[in-house]
Amino acid sequence: MVESIVLTVTGMKCGGCESNVVEKLSSLEGIAQVSASSKENTVSIEFDAEKIDLSTIQRTISDAGFAVNLE
Numbered sequence: 001m002v003e004s005i006v007l008t009v010t011g012m013k014c015g016g017c018e019s020n021v022v023e024k025l026s027s028l029e030g031i032a033q034v035s036a037s038s039k040e041n042t043v044s045i046e047f048d049a050e051k052i053d054l055s056t057i058q059r060t061i062s063d064a065g066f067a068v069n070l071e
Contacts, residue, residue: 002032003049007058011066012038024064028052 012018018036021043025034030051036043045057058068 001049002046004044004046005054005057007043007045007061008041008069009036009043009061009066010041010069012036012041014038017066020064021061021066024060025057028056028060031057 009021012021015038018038021036022034025031025043025045030048032046032048034043034045043061047057058070061068
């Protein structure tokens with residue numbers, strides 16, 4: 001089942017940061033599509049909830065050096 005989520009991610013300052021997040025998430029099994037915006041501090045993700053969970057996505061972003069803000 002494909003789900004969509006938009007996460008608030010702080011610490012991205014440029015296109016290189018965006019690319020880093022997109023690359024890290026895209027390498028995970030279950031990720032269908034990713035886009036990141038440093039201007040809006042968002043990461044939009046489509047993922048298969050049967051293959052990957054939100055905590056793995058959050059940890060991957062954190063491991064890349066960025067903060068995920070859950071509200």
